[in-house]
Amino acid sequence: MLSKYCYYVHHHGSGHLMRAIAIAKAFPEHSITFMGSDLMRHAGQIPDHILCIHLPMDTYSPDENQGTQRDLSFLHYAPLQVAGLLHRNALMIDFFRENPTTLLIVDVSVEVTLLARLCGIPTVVIRQNGKRTDTAHRLAYESAELIIAPFSKDLDSADDNPALKKTYYAGGFSRYTGKKISSNSTQNNDIALFIGQGGSNIDLPLIRHIRNKINTNTRLHIIGKIADHLQLENTHFHGHADRPEEILSACDVVICNAGHNIVMELADLKKKMICIPADRPFDEQIRKAFYLEKIGCALVVLEENLYRTDWEAFVMLARNLDLQKLEMITDTGATTNIRNTLDGVFQRVFKKIVKQEIYE
Structure with a gap:
């Protein structure tokens, strides 16, 4: 099944996946695919209709030689001679080849963003807080069609975000957004x-x-x-x-x-x-x-x-x-805002595409 949207989920902690699930729930069924290295651990929380592509980890295995690495200004993580890294990149490229008119949402990875762009796949980058003015972030932000911040503009500034004018601030959200939660708090207790x-x-x-x-x-x-x-x-x-x-x-x-x-x-x-x-x-x-x-x-x-x-x-x-x-901090319309914004990007990028074809 050809996928309209693909969502790359970073594997550190559980926050990236929880955000991906919340956003995916705003989309029609079968229009979004998850791609990540630690999805199996949270399989019970991912809705059944979401296709998952399980990527190997990009770290050294015990039997691999960890040679001397050089820090690169234009990438954050690109170790040499890691079989898992080579395999995961091949799986991603295979997906891009089979889904050339997919929009990739990246949360988060400079390397995945740039790999997709080099394959001709348009990307939308999820912005995280932090001072991300380094060369690698600037390249990723420049290559992306749009940056989406899942929080209020009050939690960001041009000092931290070199792509401030390219960023859409959707508002924050959590699993409790829009739900009435009772409180029994008693002061000084x-x-x-x-x-x-x-x-x-x-x-x-x-x-x-x-x-x-x-x-x-x-x-x-x-x-x-x-x-x-x-x-x-x-x-x-x-x-x-x-x-x-x-x-x-x-x-x-x-x-x-x-x-x-x-x-x-x-x-x-x-x-x-x-x-x-x-x-x-x-x-x-x-x-x-x-x-x-x-x-x-x-x-x-x-x-x-x-x-x-x-x-x-x-x-x-x-x-x-x-x-x-x-x-x-949060906005009950945040995930709907993100869905509508992504639909707008998709229509703008692929407006001349009349049908999806697999590259042979």
């Missing part, structure tokens, strides 16, 4: 530490430190995986939660990293945030946290200040944040 799946600087020593610094009457809820934990007074370790909203309903303040999905989910759940930006390439979380604090949606504690912060005072400050500011 419960707060949460929400640990994402993409790597976090929130660990057991920090949890113990925060527990010691906040009021003993405050119930502390830990959402996310912690390898080992001790019994701490008035602290509940919930582990991974498929429905974290049920725990968060009792919490009015959430301490979290500044990952995209967590921020969007907490904005939709109307939770006041204290963000601890984790170390990410291109200062992705630091820049997102900066904009969130600038517009009054969150407080920010940088990693170097984790053990120098008056956490009780900070929780009290967070409780005074204006919840209405969170309405700037």
Whole structure:
């Protein structure tokens, strides 16, 4: 079956796939294909009608010789002599050959964006936060038909985004966007530490430190995986939660990293945030946290200040944040906006194509 849209899903964490699923739900059935290296792990969450192309990982296998690599200014990741990388590129090119009039949505990879463009396949790049002014990002952004940011323009600037004028800001969204979620939060009662799946600087020593610094009457809820934990007074370790909203309903303040999905989910759940930006390439979380604090949606504690912060005072400050500011973060029409925008790009690029043909 020929695919009108193909969505390349980056494999780090689960946020890229969750975003892809949310966008795909806005499209008619069978019009979009997913392509990625870690789709099997989340197979139960991908709708049945979506065709998946499973790519091998692009890292060295145990029996491959990891030779000396050179850093390249125009690519982020291009190791030499990796069989998986060669195989995955061949699979992508085969798909492009069989689907020459597909529009590739890339979330995210400079290399995949440029590979597609070199094959004559038009691309739309999903923008992430961060200072992406390096040569590789500039090349990818220049080669793309459009950049789509799944967040508000308030969370970006020309200082970070060299393609600002080429970027469509669709608004943010999460699995809770447009849904009415009940809240049972009681002031000065419960707060949460929400640990994402993409790597976090929130660990057991920090949890113990925060527990010691906040009021003993405050119930502390830990959402996310912690390898080992001790019994701490008035602290509940919930582990991974498929429905974290049920725990968060009792919490009015959430301490979290500044990952995209967590921020969007907490904005939709109307939770006041204290963000601890984790170390990410291109200062992705630091820049997102900066904009969130600038517009009054969150407080920010940088990693170097984790053990120098008056956490009780900070929780009290967070409780005074204006919840209405969170309405700037997400948009109930975001995925529809993206679908309509992609349809517009498709029509513009392929308006002279009368039928799809497979290149032999």
